[in-house]
Amino acid sequence: MxxxxxxxxxxxxxxxxxxxxxxxxxxxxxxxxxxxxxxxxxxQGVIKGYTALVDQKAYGLPLTVFIQVRLERHNTEAVRTFEQRVKMIPEIMDCYITTGGSDYLLRVVCQDLDAYEFFVRETLHNVPGIASIDTSFAYSVVKQGHVFPEISETQ
Missing domain, CATH: 1.10.10.10 (Winged helix-like DNA-binding domain superfamily/Winged helix DNA-binding domain)
Structure with missing residues (x-):
């Protein structure tokens, strides 16, 4: 490029x-x-596709939740199972593998706290191999970028 x-x-x-x-x-x-x-x-796959940016609140999913997940085991099968299940859950918008105290960071969208409780009890708890779940609620958005910063050449 x-x-x-x-x-x-x-x-x-x-x-x-x-x-x-x-x-x-x-x-x-x-x-x-x-x-x-x-x-x-x-x-080349640099541009993966085109999409509409939709206002999350106007769509009816105003609650954004960040969930840190730690797995019980870190063998190939446990990781594969977790990642395959996460890919099938529509409320999970993003899933990142992370370093530090947790293994994954999930960004989840929901209608409200009741919907989030249902999501945790009925969906997330049914994903095998999870040792712990740590939840943080976003109560406002300061910045949500969609344009990458310019690439600077390092010397």
């Missing part, structure tokens, strides 16, 4: 609905080379 590819990506992260004509104007390329670069970025 060169600087022009990075520019194309940043412009699309700001507004993924731009036409190729609009995109090419914003990155100072003619439409054909711009489209070629875009298709190559898609083919």
């Amino acid at each position: 060169d600087a022009k590819d990075v520019q194309i990506i940043r412009v699309l992260q700001e507004n993924g609905r731009l036409s190729n004509q609009e995109l090419s104007e914003k990155v100072n390329l003619s439409p054909s080379p711009c489209l070629r670069r875009l298709r190559l970025l898609e083919k």
Whole structure:
């Protein structure tokens, strides 16, 4: 990827609905080379897809919960089972493998505290191999980014 590819990506992260004509104007390329670069970025998997950014509260899921999970065992089967189950649970928006006191950090969205309690009791507790669950509730969003920072070249 060169600087022009990075520019194309940043412009699309700001507004993924731009036409190729609009995109090419914003990155100072003619439409054909711009489209070629875009298709190559898609083919290489740098651009994975396009989606709508939806207001979580307006959608009806105002509660954001961060859950730190520690597993009982760390063998291949326990990890594989946990990760496969997590991928099937729609309330879990993100799952990160972490260092420190927990093994995973989950970002979960729910309607309210009752829905979260139901989620923990009926869904999360049924995932085998969990040793502990530590919950933090987000009560406000200060920043939620969707555009990557510029890449600086280190010396």
